[in-house]
Structure formats: structure tokens, C-alpha cells
Amino acid sequence: xxxxxxxxxxxxxxxxxxxxxxxxxxxxxxxxxxxxxxxxxxxxxxxxxxxxxxxxxxxxxxxxxxxxxxxxxxxxxxxxxxxxxxxxxxxxxxxxxxxxxxxxxxxxxxxxxxxxxxxxxxxxxxxxxxxxxxxxxxxxxxxxxxxxxxxxxxxxxxxxxxxxxxxxxxxxxxxxxxxxxxxxxxxxxxxxxxxx
Numbered sequence: 001x002x003x004x005x006x007x008x009x010x011x012x013x014x015x016x017x018x019x020x021x022x023x024x025x026x027x028x029x030x031x032x033x034x035x036x037x038x039x040x041x042x043x044x045x046x047x048x049x050x051x052x053x054x055x056x057x058x059x060x061x062x063x064x065x066x067x068x069x070x071x072x073x074x075x076x077x078x079x080x081x082x083x084x085x086x087x088x089x090x091x092x093x094x095x096x097x098x099x100x101x102x103x104x105x106x107x108x109x110x111x112x113x114x115x116x117x118x119x120x121x122x123x124x125x126x127x128x129x130x131x132x133x134x135x136x137x138x139x140x141x142x143x144x145x146x147x148x149x150x151x152x153x154x155x156x157x158x159x160x161x162x163x164x165x166x167x168x169x170x171x172x173x174x175x176x177x178x179x180x181x182x183x184x185x186x187x188x189x190x191x192x193x194x195x196x
Contacts, residue, residue, distance in 0.1 A: 009047050009057075011037045016058050021104040025114035028055075052119055059123030062105060067131040069095040074135055081139040081147070082189035088135075089154050089181060096162030103163055110159075142189055150188045157181065 015037035034041035048054040073091035078084040141147035
């Protein structure tokens with residue numbers, strides 16, 4: 001029974017990803033997911049409670065998959081917070097560039113103003129924040145650096161590069177963008193904060 005339940009939950013989550021990638025959050029609904037999964041919509045209610053529960057499970061899955069993809073970048077353990085961020089930024093760029101579904105979901109997420117998008121993002125965010133706290137351990141950002149803001153800029157840059165394929169930079173876009181990203185991180189974490 002447990003194996004069948006797990007297989008059905010997995011099928012529903014995968015159907016949710018497919019439905020979301022094809023129609024965005026505006027077109028995301030119980031009937032479409034059930035149709036894509038080839039099962040009765042009652043199973044969504046039974047296993048996830050409702051559509052919000054399915055969205056939370058999907059957001060959590062994306063975050064766990066991302067954490068698993070990023071974890072090897074932290075072996076061996078970084079010596080400093082800045083080194084950890086460098087490794088994670090490049091691992092994130094590699095993962096997003098290689099994982100088509102992840103790029104599709106991020107694009108859908110970024111374009112959505114639907115409440116369902118916020119629930120998906122919140123679930124993904126909770127799991128990723130917990131993962132990051134554990135990964136960080138006792139490493140702390142350099143004094144005077146607004147790490148939260150700098151990391152937000154770095155993540156936006158990485159996601160933009162992955163989503164756009166660094167268009168306009170020519171055939172050597174990969175090495176050029178990696179060098180620029182490294183320069184941005186090293187400047188951001190090595191120098192005193194910028195003041196107005």
C-alpha cells in the first residue's frame with residue numbers, strides 16, 4: 001500500500017510540474033493535474049489535502065532537488081563564508097543551465113502574480129533557507145557586508161544568465177560570465193560596504 005501511495009504521490013507531483021510548465025500558475029488546477037497524472041482528482045485531495053498542499057509538496061521537492069544538486073559543491077567544507085558562496089553560485093549556475101525543468105519552473109514563477117505562485121515560492125523558500133542554514137554551519141559573512149542583499153543580487157544574476165543563456169556575449173559567453181561572476185563575488189565579499 002505504501003509503495004502504491006508513494007508512486008501515486010510521485011505521479012501527481014510530476015503531473016503538477018508538467019501542468020505548471022505548460023500553463024503557468026494561471027492555468028494550474030486540480031482537474032488539469034489529475035488529467036495529466038491519469039488519475040482521479042480525489043487522490044490529490046486525499047494525499048495533499050487540496051491544491052495548496054500539492055503546490056507546497058512541489059515547492060519542497062524543487063528545493064530538496066536543488067539542495068541535492070548544490071551539496072557536492074560544499075565538499076570539502078569551505079574555509080570561509082565567501083568561499084562557500086562562490087562555490088554555491090557556480091553550482092547553481094551549472095545546475096540551472098543544465099536542468100531544463102528547473103529553468104521552466106523559475107521562469108513561470110518569475111512571471112506569475114497568482115497567489116498559487118506565492119505558495120509555491122514560500123514552500124521552496126522555507127526548505128532552501130533551512131538547507132542553507134545547515135550548509136552554512138558556523139561560517140559567517142565578513143563584517144560590514146550585507147550578505148542577504150549581495151546574495152540576492154548574485155542569485156538574480158545567476159538565474160538571469162541561466163534563463164537567457166547569456167545571449168549577446170558570443171561564443172565565449174560561459175568563461176566570460178563565470179569570470180565576471182567571480183569578480184563580482186570577490187569584490188562584494190572582500191571590500192568594505194558601499195555607502196551613499
